[in-house]
Amino acid sequence: MTSFAPAPPLDTLAPTLDPTRVRLLDLLDQRQPGRSLPGALYTDPELHDLDLRLLWHRQWFFAGTVAEVPEPGDYLTVDLGTVSVLVLRDDDEQVRAFRNVCRHRGARLVSEPRGSVGNIVCGYHRWTYATDGTLRHAPQLVPTAEGGPDPACLSLRTVAVRVVSGLVFCCLAAEPSADVDAVGEAVAPYLDAHALDRTKVAAQVDLVEQGNWKLTMENNRECYHCDGHPELLRTFFPTWGLREDQVPPRLRASHERYLAAEEDLRVACEARGLARDAVEDLVDRPLGFRVQREALDGAGESFSPDGTRLVGRLLGDLDEPRLGRATLHAQPNLWLHALADHVVTFAVLPLGPDRTLVRTTWLVDADAREGADYDVEALTGVWRATNSQDAAFVELTQAGVADPAYEPGPYSEGERQVDAFVSWYVARMREEASR
Template sequence: MSTKSAVSNLVAQRKPDHALPGALYSDPDVYRQDLEQIWHKSWIFAGHTFELEKSGQYLSLQIGDYPVAIVRGADKQIRAFHNACRHRGSKVCPQASGKVAKLVCPYHKWTFELDGRLLFAGNMGEDFDKSQHGLKSVHCEVVETYIYVCVADVAPDFSSFRKSLTPFVAPHNLDDCKVAFESNIIEKGNWKLVFENNRECYHCDFTHPELMHSFVDNPSVGGAGGDEDLELKEHWDRCEAAGLPSRLVMDEDGRFRMTRIPLFSGAVSYTMDGKPAVAGRLDTTGEANIGALLYFNYPSTWNHFLGDHALSFRVLPIGPGETMVTTKWIVKKDAQEGVDYDIDRLTKVWLATNDQDRTLVEGAQVGVSSPAYEPGPLSVASEIGVCQFDDWYCKTMLEQLNDTIPLRSVG
């Protein structure tokens, strides 16, 4: 039996409305197929355009097997490249971020223009054609400062994701923002456990005391109630009257979703007292309490937008049982630390929440790796999001592994 067939059989063993079989979280062959069928074929969130404000600024990330660099060119355009020198493969952009005049390979000093063209390669002879050895391009799209890249030869459609996301995010004016703080943590758990943990708040009351000063898990947003939830409907009506799209939007396969939710008992931000963490606002609607805009896009990101700041989260797999989670706290560009915001107050809730989630994911990874583990039923009241994520994962993998339908486009 081929590896693809074996992994397909494992995926097909999942019972409806149950957690995934344990091997899907730990088996190296499953992880390899996760990379090949999902991570290497999807649009992956890389970072924000305001992190690359000047020509020569770059970000780098590892998407499965592929090191990728995103660079702001001299013409101000943002481009993505395979972060491998065309000589002997050394990383051209060795750091997670930086600023350079040219892209110079640290190994043998091959030098590339910011648009990827090879400018200099020493000792290569008169017949060497520089035009044939530029950096290889990676598909790159930008929507409301969000930079997405895809390492596939042919990228899936991006247009309907762009169309869905833009109205939700545009009022938050991210073009006029900056990263106030960044956190990178390594969770000793499979990337699917990380996302499953994010997609439910069944655990929140017992685990996230800081977050629960402001956040309220609303099952209606997951599909159990919707407009029948009066508080949610009133919140949507008020926000939309102010010009903030709020009602749930998701694609047919559930790969992405956007909606706006009210926060707990008058809270307007993720702080210990529910009051703003940052002076001033991102939006200009005049609506005092806009709650939180939540959006995710599988497999790599979830996001929160509040009145005073926003947070973006990026998930990247490192191995079968290891995942990097990057969190960025986003504030207005002219906001001054120590004047308009205090870093500890701004970051306290989600630094604590991320660490608590890391502990949960790592405990789950140990449990699902046990030969005695048997997947249990998911709560129809509290784990709708987990079920939806697992449904998406299984459907996507089965389609890809069995070569029945191309990977669904992001939109």
């Protein structure tokens, strides 16, 4: 008779990783500090799937602004792979977020990127939910008194949401990190004066870049390529990100002009109690971020060809247009510029391994009048041009990292924040993949 040894207890078995996770960890280990990522991390569909599941579905991400859901029933949707999140303002004027899935048989509740509802009504079998997610009506559902389910147990599945100085962040994790609250405290002194809760959307443009989402974020973290942004360089100093000893001779005049503008900004900020100095934690915390107020070139007021203001009404209670730009970068998918006359936000959303949505939103004072206080074409001109140029750069890079000849190259002195972003990505993915 053949005898068999008893199987070991389940709790003594070492966890096994699926082959894709093993490959991911191997590629993360291959990455050298100060160099870009191995090509497969920008191109492989299975690894992109892990980006979604291990990072986007577990970390806080930027969904939009409170100005995009100004009234009860107003909503926006954010799609991350097969996951759809519904963000809306409820009847009590609180911003909430839900999984965009009916609790009956799973139909998608809302298919448009934005809109307004009285109740949330499933288009399949007309199950109806209040704006707080509770089930209000389910045709032909067996009553609880007759053995049917409790409607209270069929509310929409909630998604964690935090409003940070008018910015809406969401997290799909069952136990979201509390990190967003600490980041919110850090950025409030820079953004609160711009009163995003008293703004409206003047324009919103969606642009699909033909590249991986990480390339989009990397491109934003350096001005090494800013010679390719002639419109932006009218107000955006080209020595951004460089230390004093790194400024090349050809940019010395621009840098001296930058230093003078920075001193003027320091005086203006101190007089108004506005935070100015850089605060950053880009690698070690789950919601890596950097925030700073910096001077603008030209008249120093706004993103216009000569730097003069683009909106007649200033934001919040600000009394001076020449206050530079309060810039916030948050990982994985946000950067923004808050000026005295408007705010422009950028949301980065992955559509596929080589396709990324960049959603740009321009906010102005809620009482500003189009045609009188601002012109949409003028307001959006610089960043529409810059986004188009950046899309071309990202597409060029995507083509290159997909080429067998690609090898991760060294970053320049001005690409410190690119290295920080990639290091953050490696750390977060290694943490999640090893669980």
